[in-house]
Amino acid sequence: MQSISTLRRLASIITDSVDSMERVYASSGMPLPSLDEPFNQHDPGEALRQDPEVSNAVKNIMAAAAQISATVCDPMRLVVDTSRAFHLSSCLLVASNLDVVEILREAGPKGVTAEDIVAHSHVNPNLIARILRLLATHHIFREVSPGVFANNRISSTLDKGKSSSVLNSNRADRFIGSSGIAALVEQSADIGGKSGVYLADSVVNPDGVLPFNLAYRTEEDFFAWLHQAENSYNTPRFGVAMQGTAATEPSDLIFRGFDWGLLPQNETIVDVGGGIGHVSLTIAKKYPHLRIVMQDLARSIELSKGYWGDNFPEHISKQMPIKDAAVFLLRYVLHNWSDNQAQVMLRHLRAAALPTTRLVILEKIVPFASVEDSEASRTKDIAGAFRPSAKYPLLPNWGPATADLYLYDLTMHVLLGGVERTLEGFWDLLEPSGWKLVEVHHCAGSQLSHLVAIPV
Numbered sequence: 001m002q003s004i005s006t007l008r009r010l011a012s013i014i015t016d017s018v019d020s021m022e023r024v025y026a027s028s029g030m031p032l033p034s035l036d037e038p039f040n041q042h043d044p045g046e047a048l049r050q051d052p053e054v055s056n057a058v059k060n061i062m063a064a065a066a067q068i069s070a071t072v073c074d075p076m077r078l079v080v081d082t083s084r085a086f087h088l089s090s091c092l093l094v095a096s097n098l099d100v101v102e103i104l105r106e107a108g109p110k111g112v113t114a115e116d117i118v119a120h121s122h123v124n125p126n127l128i129a130r131i132l133r134l135l136a137t138h139h140i141f142r143e144v145s146p147g148v149f150a151n152n153r154i155s156s157t158l159d160k161g162k163s164s165s166v167l168n169s170n171r172a173d174r175f176i177g178s179s180g181i182a183a184l185v186e187q188s189a190d191i192g193g194k195s196g197v198y199l200a201d202s203v204v205n206p207d208g209v210l211p212f213n214l215a216y217r218t219e220e221d222f223f224a225w226l227h228q229a230e231n232s233y234n235t236p237r238f239g240v241a242m243q244g245t246a247a248t249e250p251s252d253l254i255f256r257g258f259d260w261g262l263l264p265q266n267e268t269i270v271d272v273g274g275g276i277g278h279v280s281l282t283i284a285k286k287y288p289h290l291r292i293v294m295q296d297l298a299r300s301i302e303l304s305k306g307y308w309g310d311n312f313p314e315h316i317s318k319q320m321p322i323k324d325a326a327v328f329l330l331r332y333v334l335h336n337w338s339d340n341q342a343q344v345m346l347r348h349l350r351a352a353a354l355p356t357t358r359l360v361i362l363e364k365i366v367p368f369a370s371v372e373d374s375e376a377s378r379t380k381d382i383a384g385a386f387r388p389s390a391k392y393p394l395l396p397n398w399g400p401a402t403a404d405l406y407l408y409d410l411t412m413h414v415l416l417g418g419v420e421r422t423l424e425g426f427w428d429l430l431e432p433s434g435w436k437l438v439e440v441h442h443c444a445g446s447q448l449s450h451l452v453a454i455p456v
């Protein structure tokens with residue numbers, strides 16, 4: 001009985017959420033983007049997903065739909081299907097590697113046969129059809145008629161924006177100028193995927209060797225390995241993949257927390273581990289009165305000079321002082337490292353900080369999958385820290401609607417021994433390193449938060 005009443009409550013969460021989405025879309029005079037049409041990032045209907053009412057409804061629908069499926073399914077089948085979920089990741093990698101999305105874009109909505117998709121390669125068309133069918137079954141691509149495939153809203157996000165012939169003739173530059181989603185997907189499914197299958201071996205490894213090191217038979221850490229000369233394809237792909245992480249976020253996310261505009265003329269922002277510098281470039285374009293200093297490994301700095309040269313040539317910093325920093329910006333940096341390693345870095349930054357320096361961390365803050373007693377937490381007095389949980393019977397963290405947090409967490413672990421932290425985890429990291437967490441900004445429509453710390 002209880003299961004049926006829970007099922008009804010979940011179903012009504014979905015109905016109520018669809019009603020509120022309908023209201024917002026109708027009052028904005030926009031249709032909801034169709035699953036069957038290619039994704040258009042300039043469609044105002046896509047931007048409307050950032051509306052707080054819509055983003056809340058989306059989370060509720062995703063969480064309730066997944067919970068209904070888990071409630072009604074054959075549990076043995078669900079657990080066996082989950083053990084084979086890695087096929088989805090590797091099929092996505094095949095589709096992206098072979099530029100299937102661009103070939104399908106050129107073919108249009110009627111689609112194209114698997115034979116035509118691989119006409120210029122030695123790839124087996126039957127196998128490609130099976131690979132695309134698995135993806136289409138999960139709403140990535142459409143099988144418009146038997147053996148004929150077309151893009152849909154999900155698959156087309158992989159579009160690198162070039163013709164298939166250009167992509168085919170210059171593989172080295174295939175990600176340059178793209179949104180970064182294909183690079184992110186390939187980095188995740190390729191190096192992340194190969195590493196991930198070693199998790200079980202690594203967990204019981206007596207020397208604690210990480211999955212990445214087992215998979216790639218190397219003793220170097222992921223970044224040192226990535227920057228080796230023989231990985232010249234993977235290094236720029238990683239840089240563009242980081243841009244892809246920004247493409248999955250609201251485009252103004254960097255301006256939805258710490259107020260960069262309050263920094264006086266010529267103040268310095270040090271983009272620590274800034275990669276190609278796509279985040280600080282966004283800040284520099286809006287606030288050209290600020291100085292940006294990039295700090296990263298030599299090869300990343302080289303790539304960042306090319307990227308800034310193309311996008312904002314007059315603003316490239318030629319020097320690397322960090323003693324006068326107004327802000328140390330760390331986006332997706334601390335999560336790469338274990339607590340011990342991250343504390344070493346934070347202590348170095350503390351030693352270089354002025355009393356007025358701010359540490360601005362952009363990372364995901366991981367909630368528990370259970371109810372949290374926020375009043376009992378030592379982080380309860382931090383301004384902006386409170387974040388609501390989903391209401392029963394939904395999982396408090398909205399279940400699979402926030403799965404990216406936990407997928408990132410394990411990605412960081414398998415590659416680097418890194419970790420996505422809870423808010424208390426950040427507190428415990430910062431406090432012994434000489435920093436006090438004073439503000440948190442959770443951003444609507446995003447899992448990425450701004451955490452602001454001051455030197456103590």
Ligand SMILES: C[S@@+](CC[C@H](N)C(=O)[O-])C[C@H]1O[C@@H](n2cnc3c(N)ncnc32)[C@H](O)[C@@H]1O
Nearest residue numbers: 223242243273274275295296297300331332333
């Ligand atoms: C996950 S990426 C984040 C890049 C960028 N902050 C962003 O948000 O797109 C981590 C960055 O840390 C850099 N990194 C790794 N080890 C480093 C080191 N020892 N010194 C400086 N940077 C390092 C990597 O090259 C990479 O660009």
